[in-house]
Amino acid sequence: MRVVVLENADSVAQFAADFFVQQVKRKPNSVLGLATGSTPLGTYRKLIEAYQAGRVSFKDVTTFNLDEYYGLEPTHEQSYRRFMRESLFDHIDVEPSRTHVPLGTANNVEAETEAYEAAIVAAGGIDVQLLGIGTDGHIAFNEPGSSFASRTRLKTLTRRTRQDNARFFGSLDLVPKLALTMGIGSILEARQLLLLACGEGKAEAIAKSVEGPVSAICPGSALQLHRRAIVVLDKGAAKGLSQLEYYADCEMNLNELTKV
Ligand code: PGA
Numbered sequence: 001m002r003v004v005v006l007e008n009a010d011s012v013a014q015f016a017a018d019f020f021v022q023q024v025k026r027k028p029n030s031v032l033g034l035a036t037g038s039t040p041l042g043t044y045r046k047l048i049e050a051y052q053a054g055r056v057s058f059k060d061v062t063t064f065n066l067d068e069y070y071g072l073e074p075t076h077e078q079s080y081r082r083f084m085r086e087s088l089f090d091h092i093d094v095e096p097s098r099t100h101v102p103l104g105t106a107n108n109v110e111a112e113t114e115a116y117e118a119a120i121v122a123a124g125g126i127d128v129q130l131l132g133i134g135t136d137g138h139i140a141f142n143e144p145g146s147s148f149a150s151r152t153r154l155k156t157l158t159r160r161t162r163q164d165n166a167r168f169f170g171s172l173d174l175v176p177k178l179a180l181t182m183g184i185g186s187i188l189e190a191r192q193l194l195l196l197a198c199g200e201g202k203a204e205a206i207a208k209s210v211e212g213p214v215s216a217i218c219p220g221s222a223l224q225l226h227r228r229a230i231v232v233l234d235k236g237a238a239k240g241l242s243q244l245e246y247y248a249d250c251e252m253n254l255n256e257l258t259k260v
Contacts, residue, residue, distance in 0.1 A: 012232050032126070051092045129190035140187060143161065154180055198233070199234065206241065
């Protein structure tokens, strides 16, 4: 796992945006795995800026989002489909029909989740999957205890996750109790993982994910099983890590290593 510790949230967003821009320049028809929440917003703003400045085009890109609240219409103001439209899709040249978010109002959830997995396979698999992390260690909506073999499915949200997200809904009672989410097994199949975390509130979840034992009780620890996982942190989120000096040494040597 590559652990990159940067000065602040803006540098984390810049790193992620540069990473995506380079990916899309190298492979214009990339399949990008996208995430919602507060953390990726800065990255999306920088991707929009890069598009507006003519530095990148997303016209041949396909996207898959990690999750969606169960029961929310795609137009609901807290739905992740709407979040993605407002935060990114409406401001870049991605083809709307190639953007995928699980349908939270699907009548047949099993058919919807199976079709979602099939669409990822049909697109050739995800090149880069962006991830945030919950204070409880969840990735996507895979809550503690989720199997590392899990696939896209309906999942019960923890009270902690619902409390964390109540700020968007105005009240805990309005936060859905269930969500459709890609599984940890599905996420681990992406060719590259890029997990972002900012702020001290994420420090414990990050320490457990990066340096703790690999355990279903901390879904983020599944990243230790992936060949190409990059964890990008600001100083606050990195606070609980014990090997900071080593991670910094690795970053310093990276240029040398790529020359070899
Ligand atoms: P946040 O959510 O970016 O709003 O902190 C992250 C997550 O729950 O995955």
